[in-house]
Amino acid sequence: MVTLGASTLAALPENVARPGYDRSRVRAGIAHLSVGNFHRAHQAVYLDQCLALPEQDGWGILGVGVVDSPAERAKAQALQSQDGLYTLSVFPPNGEPACSVIGSIVDYVFAPADPAQAVVRLADRAIRIVSMTITEGGYNIDEKTGAFRLDAPDIVHDLANPEIPRTVFGLIVAALARRRAAGIPPFTVLSCDNLQHNGRIARQAVLAFAGARDQGFADWIGANVSFPSCMVDRITPAVLPADVGRLNALTGVEDQAPVFAEDFIQWVVEDDFCNGRPALEKVGVQFTGDVKGYEQIKLRMLNASHLMLSYPGQVGGYRFVHEAMADPRIMELLRTFMDRDVIPLLQAPADMPLDRYRDILLARFANPAINDQNARLTSDSVSKIPVFLGETIRDCLEQNRDPRRLAFLLAGFVRYLGGVDDKGQAFEPIEPHLEAADQALVQDPDPQAPLRMTMLKPFALEDHPGFVDSFRHHRQAIAERGILPALEALLKD
Structure with missing residues (x-):
């Protein structure tokens, strides 16, 4: 088997498609918080296709690990050792699977190991979109009141320690504060979770957290940061240990972090971005005024x-x-x-x-x-x-x-x-x-x-x-x- 990495792309088996662009020219313009299987089989795939288009090489992905667990640490190590590369196997209901290496994740940081560095990376001028898949339950909204829970332990920690945050809200707000102080335009915050009005919910959470720090700063975010809603769709199963061997046998690639999915894929996005966006409409993403x-x-x-x-x-x-x-x-x-x-x-x-x-x-x-x-x-x-x-x-x-x-x-x-x-x-x-x-x-x-x-x-x-x-x-x-x-x-x- 071919061990996956940037230096081995040319040696991939013929049945495995490789990125259709020069990855050495790609720079991260999107940071994605919590790089799960769904993101790697969905948004990262669309961006992989987009990077092959002219003048799109500024829209690579900086992956940001958020959850501190043994599984997430192992995934971070795997992606870092493989230069952000991984295999995707797509299974139609009938017929043969299609296998490819996805190259759109060009850098990866594990925030729990160095949260201050993660904030620095998000504050970089090159990052113009911060997207996230943090699950339906990840937005810290109280089920009884509908309000953002400022008393949650990790939120309390992040408010007391703004430069070493544990949560996505702490990371986003700390990075926006740095950008505002440096005169750098803010990024768009793009929720990709299965929530109706996910942009509105992300906005509510970020503004509530920022307001607990400084209401004037929260008002600035409300006036300058876009929170578009979107609908995402692709069935992406969990990858069990047995699946790793099965998928690697299928591709002929030694991959520590393979993913697989169905062949159906859809992404509908509200076209509201405050600092530019990639030309995703050219690779099948639907942009609309109302999702x-x-x-x-x-x-x-x-x-x-x-x-x-x-x-x-x-x-x-x-x-x-x-x-x-x-x-x-x-x-x-x-x-x-x-x-x-x-x-x-x-x-x-x-x-x-x-x-x-x-x-x-x-x-x-x-x-x-x-x-x-x-x-x-x-x-x-x-x-x-x-x-x-x-x-x-x-x-x-x-x-x-x-x-x-x-x-x-x-x-x-x-x-x-x-x-x-x-x-x-x-x-x-x-x-x-x-x-x-x-x-x-x-x-x-x-x-x-x-x-x-x-x-x-x-x-x-x-x-x-x-x-x-x-x-x-x-x-x-x-x-x-x-x-x-x-x-x-x-x-x-």
Whole structure:
């Protein structure tokens, strides 16, 4: 195998595409905070294509690691040793995978090891966009009040130690303060997370943090920094240890940090950048004045359907998404959910017909080559459920629509929190934002107690007897018969 690095690009196997540009000429113009698999299979891919265009070599990526964990430290070491290079294998539903080396990440810093240096790099005039993928739960918004949590321990640390920040908000604000003091124009802050109005939420978080330091400085940020919203889409599974060997065998490249994804990819961006942007429209990115319609469709159809399939999938004993999708009961649940509970409530942009999008989604979920894990879809459900299902739940309650499938989803979520599937196999629910009080409600003998969980309080579900009755019914059916027989009964009603 060829060991991956800048000096070995010419020796790559013929089946692996290499960057179509001279990387020695590329300079970082974008800094990306938290360089996860999704970023490397999505935004970095678009930029890799963009760098091959004339006069775009100032738009390479400076990767910035943010989370201090053994896995993130290993990834930082891998990317640094490989000169920022990694392989991407794209698997279509049918046919052979396409393999390439992505070269758009031209530098990488691990902020937990040297936060002061990370601030210096973000303050560099060359950086004109700071993008981020920090997950739906990463914006530090209090679920009860909707306000930015200034009392979170890492935020308290960053306010007291502004030059050695731990959080993305501390990094962004410290860098903007340096730029303002030096007369350097600010950068655009671009959230790429699965949140509706993600630009507005990023703006709220950054301004709240900056205001706690200096309200005048926060006002300057509000007047000068752009926070465009965007919608991102590509199914990118977690890379398990076994996947590393499998992907390297496929490419013939010794890569410490390979990624893989489906062949579908989409990026819709609000065209509001305060300090320039790359010509991404030339490589398939859609720029628009309003991304709201695209955001709603993605969150309420794709992301919500991921949750709808993941609980019966995981609790029913399926570990992989395509296995769950091969169960006709789960396939019918998703189609019915989208047809009856989601599509009638959406206003679609003209270039995104919903029936066609639904069929594309079902085919993407069923792709057996992806090996996407139900555990990835269920992880951090406490953050995902309000974001992905919130508006659908509100519309259902306000319009007195059929609540059964939404109640079934929440009953499945509660069952999933037990950590044992219907075959008796244990699994670990990954719920970093599940509070002890909410866990106690899951264990409460009152079957409707979980409807009082913090994340569900804004919906006041206990004020809706029809929803409560359906939720109680599904909890009992799942407990007595198992989640898949309970689903089968739901589909027959």
